[in-house]
Amino acid sequence: MPTIKSTYLENLRTTSEHLQSGTKIITDAPVDNNGKGEAFSPTDLVASALASCMVTIMGIVAQRKGEDLKGLNWEVTKVMDSNPRKIKEIIIDFSWEQPLEDHKLVQQLKNAAKTCPVALSLSQDVVQTVNFNF
Template sequence: MDAVHVQGLGQGTFCLGLGDSEAFIRVRAMAQQAVGERVFSPTDLVAAALGSCLFAVMEVLLERWGYNPSDFRLTVKKEMADVPRRIGALTVTVIPPFPLEALEKKKLERAMALCPVKKSLGQDVRVTILWEEPHGDSGIESAKGPGL
């Protein structure tokens, strides 16, 4: 596993790099962000880590069922708590391209419970999974995938 490197850039801004690769993310502490500035904060990265981990475990089942994971989306909304200042809640909304059956949702939720990032969050961080119903014609057929 490659190490994550953190390089300070001054004024609350820093750069994260992964191992020897050229991959990097610019991060700024929320308190240092100017109005209208759109840069990841450290707590945004926690929300992003949760979302990408949940999607990764969902993807295994979606592919097994014959669905195209790139047709699915999810969002993670972060709510901060004040005392002490920390992430209080993360609300994940899964947005499928077509209605899923209750059994499919249940299986996906069981898989998402295995996400290492979710398991690493403390008990005082509320994680809620919501399902958004698709709106209108997404242009994607809702045929059942094999294996269910």
């Protein structure tokens, strides 16, 4: 059974629906690649997916220990390469003003992030720079 159903709209724009939830997203080509840049580009979604996957896996580890990741924030920077055009590097900067006091658990969270399914699925050519500012 399909997970996602997508349609090309026009002018380098697509829409995708997550079939189980009905949630929809739109992608748009970036301005530097003939698009309008009015929505996430497909490569933006890849970069965002990496960070979201890391946090999801960290959240699972935290929940198992009876902890919460409340207040964890992150910023994602996507660096593109050319010829061929592809993602060269994804930089994720995690910030947490009040991290857990259990230093062993914090290290487990960091390890979990780096081995999330998206991180393991990306090509070795995509540099994953992850900064844990906590």
